[in-house]
Amino acid sequence: QVQLQQSGPGLVKPSQTLSLICAISGDSVSSKSAAWNWIRQSPSRGLEWLGRTFYRSKWSKEYADSVKSRLTINPDTTNNQFSLQLNSVIPEDTAVYFCVSGNYYFDYWGQGTLVTVSS
Amino acid sequence: EIMVTQSPATLSVSPGERATLSCRTSQSLSRNLAWYQQKPGQAPRLLIYGASTRATGIPARFSGSGSGAEFTLTISSLQSEDFAVYYCQQYDNWPRTFGQGTKVEIK
Numbered sequence: 001q002v003q004l005q006q007s008g009p010g011l012v013k014p015s016q017t018l019s020l021i022c023a024i025s026g027d028s029v030s031s032k033s034a035a036w037n038w039i040r041q042s043p044s045r046g047l048e049w050l051g052r053t054f055y056r057s058k059w060s061k062e063y064a065d066s067v068k069s070r071l072t073i074n075p076d077t078t079n080n081q082f083s084l085q086l087n088s089v090i091p092e093d094t095a096v097y098f099c100v101s102g103n104y105y106f107d108y109w110g111q112g113t114l115v116t117v118s119s
Numbered sequence: 120e121i122m123v124t125q126s127p128a129t130l131s132v133s134p135g136e137r138a139t140l141s142c143r144t145s146q147s148l149s150r151n152l153a154w155y156q157q158k159p160g161q162a163p164r165l166l167i168y169g170a171s172t173r174a175t176g177i178p179a180r181f182s183g184s185g186s187g188a189e190f191t192l193t194i195s196s197l198q199s200e201d202f203a204v205y206y207c208q209q210y211d212n213w214p215r216t217f218g219q220g221t222k223v224e225i226k
Contacts, residue, residue: 047163047206047217064214098162104210105153107174109162 002026004099004110011116012093018086018117021076022099022110029075029082030055035103036082038073041112042095053082054103089117121146121209125218131226138194140221142207147187151211154183154192157220158203166205167192197223 008020020038027034035054041047051063053073063071072085086093094117099110122145132138142152150170155163165174167183170190180195194201204220 046219047208049215049217062213104151104215105165105168105208106155106163106215107165109164112162 002101002108004101004108006097006099006110006113008113008115010114011118012089013119014090014117015088018084018089018093018097018115020084020097020099020113020115021081022083023079023081024101025080027101029080030077032056033103034101036073036075037100037102037106038084039098039100039106040095041098044092045095048095050084091117093117120214121148121212121216123207123209123216123218125205125207125221127221128219129222129224131224132197133226134199135196136226138197138201138223140192140194140205140223142185142190142192142218144188144190144209144211146212148209148211150186151209152183152185152190153208153210154181155206155208156201156203157206163206194223 003025005023012018035052037052038050051073053061053075070087075082096112096114098112100106101108124143126141152170154167156166157163166177166181171183182193184191204222206217206220208217
């Protein structure tokens, strides 16, 4: 059974960088059959897929157009985890952020982190 | 981007009754649709994938049907633990997109 444990701050100032980490147990971030996603949820935007990273013969990263210029998702093979970095945040980035596993549908979810963008 | 529309927004049902939730997509998906249940303060939980395949550990009272652009989630006899918000999600195309949810509340 895969378990995902999120960590990171709950408050970020406008224009700064939102950083979250998702630790994986029960699977490997380097698995050739898995994909590791970030999804956020807010009252205004609902559930929104942000991006993913996955390993096949090399590492790949894919991002939603809405955040592509500001988002980086990185795998960390040493610690079996992956991270999210969202730059230049604005109040509209306030949401609950989830790390999630899945290539097509999403089968395992982290506990969620409420991130508030406010000065 | 494929738009996903769920109806109704809220469904009031008595315990033991049947609930029928609808999900429509802006393009045909074949059967690449999943359903999730979310309770307050929790992450969504995968119920159904492939439009009709129950995920591991999901009770048989949950069933999915449909294909193309119209899908249905049926809860045959609502239990107290089933009152929650339900989301559908398409995985036929990128980006993956979700509906806005149907809240199933106690009548």
